Amino acid sequence: MSTTYSHKEKLKSEKLISQLFLEGKSVSAYPLRMVYLKTTFTDAVKIKAGVSVSKRNFKKAVDRNRIKRLLREAYRLEKDSFFNNMTTQYAFMILYIGKEKPTYTEVEIKMKQLLQKFIEKSTKE
Template sequence: MNTSYSHKEKLKSEKLISQLFLEGKSVSTYPLRMVYLKTSFQDKTQVKAGVSVSKRNFKKAVKRNQIKRLLREAYRMQKATYFNNLTTQYALMILYIGKEKPTFKEIEAKMVQLLQKFIEKTTKE
């Protein structure tokens, strides 16, 4: 798996997103939370991921978008390390649940912990 975050790997389906929040399981490492669901896709992608930041905590769209960019970049850099040997397909939604604006270093460190927890939890299932 390469380190790009292509259009095929983005979680866009409204049906799948609502199913993800209804039936999915979650892992969290404050200030990040990941909701995931084992699923199957038509294309060959292993993981489809989306990011979200609460409007309640960040009123201005500029700040929400900055945090989403940080989340996507941290995910993009770490995904090859964690998702290379996955055999099942997953839909993921990464949520930022903190109240103050983070730095990239903080997000990156927490993303590593979050993905580690995700891999540990899914290998037990």
């Protein structure tokens, strides 16, 4: 896997997103929470991921967009080291559930913890 976050890797399907929240399992490393679901895709992508920030906690779109950019960047840089040898396909939604605006270093540390917890939980299944 490369350190890009291409269009094919983004979770866009409304059907898949609703199925993800209905049937998916979750792991969390506060203030991040990941809902994931084992699935199959028609294209040759191992993982499709999306990010979300609650409008309830961050009223201004500027703040939500900034946090989403931080989440995507941290995910983009860390996914290569965690998912390089993965064979099954997953759909992810990474949620920011905190109430304060984070810095990039906080998001990066928590993203590593979150992905590590996911790897540990998914290997047990």
